[in-house]
Amino acid sequence: MARHISISGMAGVVLRRLRLFPYRVSLRPAKSLLWLWLSRDMRHSKGKATGIDAGCGPMGNRPLFRTDHYVGIDTDAVRLRAGHTRYPETTTVLSAIEDATHIHGDFVVCVQVINTTAGFDTANECLAIRSLVEMCNLGGCLVVNLGSRGSSLKELESFVDDIVYKQFMQVEKRRYGAFSTQMPRMASWLLAYLMLVVPPLRTAFGQKHRNTYYLCRNKIGG
Numbered sequence: 001m002a003r004h005i006s007i008s009g010m011a012g013v014v015l016r017r018l019r020l021f022p023y024r025v026s027l028r029p030a031k032s033l034l035w036l037w038l039s040r041d042m043r044h045s046k047g048k049a050t051g052i053d054a055g056c057g058p059m060g061n062r063p064l065f066r067t068d069h070y071v072g073i074d075t076d077a078v079r080l081r082a083g084h085t086r087y088p089e090t091t092t093v094l095s096a097i098e099d100a101t102h103i104h105g106d107f108v109v110c111v112q113v114i115n116t117t118a119g120f121d122t123a124n125e126c127l128a129i130r131s132l133v134e135m136c137n138l139g140g141c142l143v144v145n146l147g148s149r150g151s152s153l154k155e156l157e158s159f160v161d162d163i164v165y166k167q168f169m170q171v172e173k174r175r176y177g178a179f180s181t182q183m184p185r186m187a188s189w190l191l192a193y194l195m196l197v198v199p200p201l202r203t204a205f206g207q208k209h210r211n212t213y214y215l216c217r218n219k220i221g222g
């Protein structure tokens with residue numbers, strides 16, 4: 001469960017400056033860490049033309065996109081409509097990611113979808129990953145996270161590695177997954193910050209690797 005929270009005054013200004021503003025906080029610290037990373041990495045979308053939010057749901061990440069246009073793709077018409085009602089300037093595409101290779105953008109985000117939700121089998125997940133890379137224009141960025149809900153995270157990771165290290169100039173890969181049980185919001189938030197600055201904590205020193213986050217920049221093709 002994630003919530004939008006508001007922090008006003010000096011604290012809000014400082015956190016925004018440091019790109020540490022918690023625009024979404026989950027009761028699960030691992031997920032709060034994901035939102036922190038995403039809000040920091042979305043600065044790279046500034047100046048880019050089209051942002052694609054693949055598996056956008058009700059567009060909870062829409063405010064982070066600094067692209068000129070935003071396209072939300074999802075298989076769930078109700079969620080898409082809810083997002084469009086909140087953000088009428090957006091373009092919506094009712095489609096599976098695997099079938100949306102005709103859509104192209106300069107900043108492609110796909111979080112909390114691949115191997116984190118029911119309904120994908122491994123073959124489809126691999127197709128979805130290929131599709132995300134295809135959607136991304138040359139020079140563009142891709143942000144994607146993987147979970148360990150059904151398929152083997154290790155296998156998915158090596159599939160992604162094979163593609164992204166060839167197709168993007170810079171790839172940052174971050175493993176995480178520790179502290180994924182629910183706890184009070186404040187504790188979740190503080191632990192997420194702690195994991196941000198102390199990388200070994202993200203996997204409990206290698207014991208709890210349940211997710212992988214990729215920031216891939218500057219697509220070169222290949």
Ligand SMILES: C[S@@+](CC[C@H](N)C(=O)[O-])C[C@H]1O[C@@H](n2cnc3c(N)ncnc32)[C@H](O)[C@@H]1O
Nearest residue numbers: 055056057060074075076095096097111112113
């Ligand atoms: C847990 S929600 C995440 C929503 C959003 N990305 C976020 O970060 O808040 C997962 C979303 O992925 C969508 N989804 C699942 N499989 C999909 C697929 N194959 N193609 C497109 N969307 C998909 C679901 O309908 C759901 O809205």
